[in-house]
Structure formats: structure tokens, C-alpha cells
């Protein structure tokens with residue numbers, strides 16, 4: 001069994017958009033972002049935390065997940081993707097757990113959207129304590145509904 005190593009950063013580097021676009025291409029059917037779109041994304045989102053997983057043998061990037069920090073103590077989980085051949089090994093859950101533990105002392109709650117028909121993502125979120133709080137019709141485009149999930153962390157912000 002391949003050993004998976006986890007890494008994280010909150011500092012932008014020029015290779016990030018390319019890496020994220022490559023993974024999007026393999027992992028997402030519909031929500032893929034191009035390298036250019038990721039570049040634009042990081043121009044606006046300076047306050048982020050990125051976690052990724054690499055196969056320690058091949059050194060290949062096999063999973064990535066992002067948090068962006070918004071207003072009023074809310075952290076937003078943005079993107080969570082694991083290569084198809086590495087799924088169902090706990091990597092998605094570990095990427096989520098690492099983001100939650102990073103956010104714990106910084107934000108009061110975590111929110112994220114997922115497609116209403118994304119059963120894998122829904123199961124992982126629920127298993128980690130997230131609660132569905134809003135069904136959003138056409139969130140991802142026409143007839144592409146989303147669900148807003150939330151995990152409350154504590155009553156006040158930064159300690």
C-alpha cells in the first residue's frame with residue numbers, strides 16, 4: 001500500500017494554479033477550473049489555506065483541498081478533490097480533518113456547498129459533523145442544485 005504524505009501552505013506560489021488545474025481535470029466532471037481561472041482566483045483570495053496529499057513513492061499529487069476565509073468568522077471549504085484511483089482510502093476525509101483542525105481556533109463556523117447529488121461528498125461532510133442548512137436551487141447552474149453545509153465550531157472568534 002502506498003504511503004500518503006500531507007502538506008499545507010497559506011502562501012501563494014506560481015505553480016499552484018497549474019497543479020490545481022491538473023487535478024481538477026482528472027477529478028471533476030463539471031466544476032473544473034482552468035489554470036487561468038485559478039490564477040484569477042488567487043488574485044482575489046489572498047487569505048487561504050491549502051492542504052494536499054502526495055503519493056510518497058511516485059511523488060504524484062493525489063488530492064487537494066482549500067479553505068478561504070470570509071467575513072464574520074466564517075471559513076469556507078472550497079474544492080476537495082482526490083484522484084479517482086486513490087479514492088476510498090480515507091484521503092478525502094483526512095484532507096477535511098486537517099482543514100477543520102486548522103480552522104478550529106480561527107473561525108466560529110465552517111460552511112461549504114456541495115452538489116445535491118454528490119453522495120460521496122455529502123457522506124464525508126455528514127460523517128465529520130456538518131449539517132445541511134440550505135437547499136439552493138440552481139446553485140451550480142440551471143438544474144444543478146447545491147446544498148449548503150455548516151459545522152459550528154464555537155461561539156466567539158479568535159481566542
Ligand SMILES: CC(C)(COP(=O)(O)OP(=O)(O)OC[C@H]1O[C@@H](n2cnc3c(N)ncnc32)[C@H](O)[C@@H]1OP(=O)(O)O)[C@@H](O)C(=O)NCCC(=O)NCCS
Pocket residue numbers: 027028079080081082083086087088089090091092093094113114115118120121123124
Ligand atoms: C468527494 C471525494 C473528495 C472523496 O474522497 P475520498 O478520498 O474517496 O474519500 P474517503 O476515502 O475519505 O471516503 C470515501 C469512502 O471511502 C471509505 N473509506 C475510507 N477509507 C477506506 C479504506 N481504507 N478502505 C475502504 N473504504 C474506505 C469511507 O468510509 C467513505 O465511505 P462512504 O462513502 O461509504 O462513507 C472524492 O470522491 C472526489 O474527489 N470526488 C470528485 C470531486 C468532488 O466531487 N469533490 C467534492 C466537491 S464539493
